[in-house]
Amino acid sequence: MFEVVIGLEVHTQLNTNTKLFCSCPTSFNHTQNTNTCPTCLALPGALPVLNKEVLHKSIMFGTAVDATINRDSYFDRKSYFYPDSPSSYQITQLYTPVVEHGSLEIDLEDGSKKTIRINRAHIEADAGKNIHEGDISKVDLNRAGTPLLEIVSEPDMRSSDEVILYLKKLHSIVRYLDISDANMQEGSFRVDVNVSIRPKGDEKLYTRVEIKNINSFKFIEKAIEVEVARQIDAWEDGTYEEEIAQETRLFDQVKQETRSMRGKEEAADYRYFPEPDLLKAVVSDEMFEKYSKIPELPDEKRARFVSEYNMSEYNAGVLTASLEWAKYFETMMAEGASAKNAITWLTVELQGRLSGGITPETSPISAQTLATIVKAIDDKTISGKAAKDVLDYRMENEMEIDAIIEKLGLKQVSDTGAIETMVDEIMAANMDKVEQYRGGKEKLLGFFVGQVMKASKGSANPQVVNEIVTKKLA
């Protein structure tokens, strides 16, 4: 029996306005190589100057994962040649990173919690992009010098499930802090997975294989699965020593296999040494005070939703996993919708109608609109059943909720006068049944209520009808 040992390196692009070491903008929808300057092009004589905003966001992250914030951290040069790296060295933090010794908690399937230790989070500069077109390769340096926070876990995860739980938690923390867009498809949340296996009970760590840049949770799961299988096969075939090397492998999504990126003989020597163009990065008391005050985190929000809105643990977990949906819910609360109906209408009715991948930003129903529907239910303007028709109609048509209710004729009649008239008419037409009821056949109550509802074409408020019928029959 084997145990899987996994540690993760997550590269989070920090959402600062300008790059890490120059004042070029970090936005990407620009013509290639226009967001560049002497520094991020590595022209002769250009020098880096640290963007303090990066330090601020690092402090926020370190605080969120209960880490040590190093008041003095240092930059180092990591040397390698590649066209997307203009200076041919990356400025990173090897020896003394800004954040060390943190942890976060994941909630396992069985309801227990597990702590995953975070070894460090260090600041480093992103590379540009190489674009290959047939025989020609082009380089776009707009991204070069964008700030990254590389978050390195300890090898504390024992399954791909734990990996996904860790990544989802990390992702939501980063989003709650608003320090990164953390969009996996766009590459602002990139995951490298370090995988090894060992016989169960063995304490020793065996050869770890790094799988680089996998851009979805689904592929991460798959990549781990096939890499673990490869390592176990090698072990069982007695070829572990020859076949499993400490190396970087790429996950091939089509062939569902991992492939070696470079041979052992080319193992890189990054020749790290302290960056002489930069002084140490200093976190002053004032800076620490200001940026260690962080907004509510997912776990805190979940606990609050449970206690404040009487929400189930499950619903609170679902809603707070995404900052955007949690904010959506809170907007509904601010609009005055009842918590009970809001939870159902958001998690069951709306989310059930949205196909996968729809976010609050792309949803056709805004939090205000859904709150309007829920409030109409709350004050009995429409029935819950009618509200489903309203929501369906609103998904297809851009229209005010009141106008939809009007148009579909779904407004409930709660006007007692009108209902009393209807009840009187029904009773007059069914005097025999009135007598039977008064004679003790109380089951007939349902008949009268049904007749009134029918007469009102379903628009009468059933509760009001019930009360009036009961009173008049007595």
Added chain:
Amino acid sequence: MITLKEALALSKEELEAFKDALKTQIEANKELNGYIDVNSVGEGVPIAIKDNIQVDGWAVTAASNILQGYVSPYNATVIDKMKAAGLSPLGRTNMDEFAMGSTTESSFYGKTLNPHNAEYVPGGSSGGSAAVVGAGLAIAALGSDTGGSIRQPAAYCGVVGMKPTYGRVSRYGLGAYASSLDQIGPITQNVEDAAILYDILSGHDEKDSTSSTLECLSVADKLDKSRKLKIAVIQGHTDEASDAIKSAYTKAIDALKSAGHEVVERELLDGKYDISAYYVTATAEATTNLARYDGIRYGNRVEGKNLSDTYIQTRSNGFGDEVKRRILLGNFVLSSGYYDAYYVKAQKVRSLIKAEYEKIFEEVDLVLSPVAPDTAPKFGEMSDPMKMYLSDIYTISVNLAGLPAISLPIENAASNGMPVGLQLIAAPFNEQTLFDGALSLESTINYTKGN
């Protein structure tokens, strides 16, 4: 040649006439090969610029083949400061490739002659800058000093060369050799001009993170040669130096004493440690600083069969031997398994050197030292790289400790008639004392080119 001080007093018309005449004179003395070319920017007092300082619109190549075709799109901070002060870049000067060398022989543009005698090197790496000032073909020039590259050529060419405290002058726009050691500084005809130019160049620059935020006071307007200073000489310092150096050294000590300064003896670490610490540190930094010259974005690319071949071809063809030697050395000392034994150890030595100077400057104002073990060598005499590295023995501790120092001519050697310069060294950010002492020594010695 008029001095910088005099030039700053000229009218616009006089200045234009002067510049025209200067260009003609430069053209007539082409065989010196101090200038690579003679472009000029804007109006103002012309200053020659070493070929590793960025001037917007100029080809700036660090005298390397690999940067042929490169045109700088921006000004170094010192260039902006000069222009704001009424100075203008005129002509870029020859140098050792990427400032690596002591003779300017490693330049892609060929050798520069020593203005005193064409058989001798002008020194390096700022050999072109020192030669044009020494030859009367520039009022003043900018150089850069990583291990003596301003002070040594100044000494060989009989002019004044000053290296500011590390962090006093912005490095933004200086093509880097070794980032923790490089400083831009003035090469001038006299001490006062050096102080004037230093005042213009110095000050905090937010574009250079290593630039000091300490208050930067002007020095030229407060020059005082009558200040009585305590000046240290280092025990046994000239034992290995030539007779020419010993003679100038004795002469300078006598002059300082006669001017009323107190001369005392102090000890320093054996200079052989300086050499090791320097070449490990400088080449480690240089290896990475020069890694950007890959032929991808700019410069002289040689197409290869594939990406890695393009790197190899570009860099093999683009760099000269001395640059390659230092890149290899730097890579070696940073390699895994060697890092602690070389780079880390070198930094410890560097701290020791710094601490020793700190101790000395608790008690004295200045240190007097040779600049080089001998006068300028003849062309080819420094072809052994080890011999060349050892000739840096007097200058590099100043860079390792980040100190300000100024080299000024004392006399011409009896043996070959070549100038001998000595240097004064001060505590960090004590440029005022440095210039005061240098002015006192200069006026007491009264060196003239022909003596």
